[in-house]
Amino acid sequence: MPPLTPDAPPDAPPRAPTFVSRAGAGTDPVAGPAAELAAGLQAQPAAIAPKYFYDPLGSALFTAITELPEYYPTRTEAAILQACGAEIAGVLRAALPPGFDLVDLGAGDGAKAARLFGPLAPGRYIAVDISEAYLRQALDALQRRFPALPMVGVGLDFAARLALPEGLPAGPALVFYPGSSIGNFAPPQALRLLREARALARGGALLIGADLVKPPAVLEAAYDDALGVTAAFNRNLLSHVNRLLGSDFELADWKHRALFNAAESRIEMHLQAQRALTVRWPGGERRFGAGERIHTESSYKWQPAAFEALLRQAGWRQVQCFSDPLAWFGVFLAQG
Numbered sequence: 001m002p003p004l005t006p007d008a009p010p011d012a013p014p015r016a017p018t019f020v021s022r023a024g025a026g027t028d029p030v031a032g033p034a035a036e037l038a039a040g041l042q043a044q045p046a047a048i049a050p051k052y053f054y055d056p057l058g059s060a061l062f063t064a065i066t067e068l069p070e071y072y073p074t075r076t077e078a079a080i081l082q083a084c085g086a087e088i089a090g091v092l093r094a095a096l097p098p099g100f101d102l103v104d105l106g107a108g109d110g111a112k113a114a115r116l117f118g119p120l121a122p123g124r125y126i127a128v129d130i131s132e133a134y135l136r137q138a139l140d141a142l143q144r145r146f147p148a149l150p151m152v153g154v155g156l157d158f159a160a161r162l163a164l165p166e167g168l169p170a171g172p173a174l175v176f177y178p179g180s181s182i183g184n185f186a187p188p189q190a191l192r193l194l195r196e197a198r199a200l201a202r203g204g205a206l207l208i209g210a211d212l213v214k215p216p217a218v219l220e221a222a223y224d225d226a227l228g229v230t231a232a233f234n235r236n237l238l239s240h241v242n243r244l245l246g247s248d249f250e251l252a253d254w255k256h257r258a259l260f261n262a263a264e265s266r267i268e269m270h271l272q273a274q275r276a277l278t279v280r281w282p283g284g285e286r287r288f289g290a291g292e293r294i295h296t297e298s299s300y301k302w303q304p305a306a307f308e309a310l311l312r313q314a315g316w317r318q319v320q321c322f323s324d325p326l327a328w329f330g331v332f333l334a335q336g
C-alpha cells in the first residue's frame, strides 16, 4: 500500500467519533445472551459461540495473538495487501464514488482499516464490532490520528443478521472484512453473511480475507502457540460467560485444545474438562465428565476456487483473489 495519511497535525481541531449501540441485536431477541449460552452449554456436545471470546480482555488477547510467530494469518494478509495494494486501490477507485463509506466488519483495533485510509481516501469510516468497550477505545485513538475523517462506531452482534442502523452506509460502500473472521461461520451461514454484506455495500465492493487450506501442523500451531496466548484467549471465554450467565466455571479446570478436522476443513478449538465437574448458573446446570469438551470455535479453511464460488453464489461479481507465494491466505476483492 502507498504511505498512510499523515498523522494529525498538533493544532488539528478535535473531532469525536459517533457511537451507536446495537449489541445483542443478533442474539435471541427475547432472551438475549444468557439464554443462548445456557442452550449451548446444555447441547450435546456443549458449545459456546466464538463471538463470546470478545470481552475487553479477549479483544486485547486477540491483538496479542496477531503478534505471535505461529499466527501467520495477520502478517500474511498484511503482506498481500502491501504487495497488491496498488492494484486493489486502482480497482476500488474505479468502482466506488468519491467520499464512499468504508464499513469495517469485526473491526477490532481498526489497525487494518487505518492502512487503507491513505490509499483509498474514504469519506467516512464505519467500524462494527460486538466488543463495544474495546471498539470505543480503539475509535477514540484512531480519531486522534485521523481527525479529518468522520468515524462512526456500531456496537453490533451480526452473527444472526447483518443490519446497520438507517443511513449506514449512505451509498455505495466498501465492506472490509479482514482477518479470516468469515471462517468462524459454517458455509451456509457464511453465504448468508456474504449476501447481507452485498446488500450493505449498495452496489459498492467487498475486500475480504479468507484463510486457505494448508498443512495441519501449520494450522494447529497457529491455534496452539508455545507461549500459551491462544490458550489464555480460549479460557478467558469462561470468565466472560461467568459474567453474562452468572455461571461458576473455574478456569483452572479447563484445558485448551486445538485440532484440524480434515473432513470439515476446519480448525476446532475446544475446552476440555480436567476432571468430572458440574457447572451451575441461575436456573440451570451441566455435568461434565473428565475429558469432556466444550466446542468454542471453528475456523473454516478454504480452497481459493471454493471461496470464489461462494462469493459468486452470494451475488458478488468480478471476483479477484490475491494471495502470497505459499498460497496460505487469500484476499478477495469483489464488486456488488
Ligand SMILES: C[S@@+](CC[C@H](N)C(=O)[O-])C[C@H]1O[C@@H](n2cnc3c(N)ncnc32)[C@H](O)[C@@H]1O
Pocket: 026, 050, 051, 054, 059, 062, 066, 074, 105, 106, 107, 108, 109, 110, 112, 128, 129, 130, 131, 156, 157, 158, 159, 178, 179, 180, 181
Ligand atoms: C479475529 S478478530 C479480527 C479483528 C480485526 N478485524 C483483524 O482482522 O485483526 C474478530 C473480530 O470480530 C469481532 N466479532 C466477533 N464476532 C462478532 C459478531 N458476531 N458480531 C460483531 N463482531 C464480532 C470481534 O470482537 C473481533 O474484534
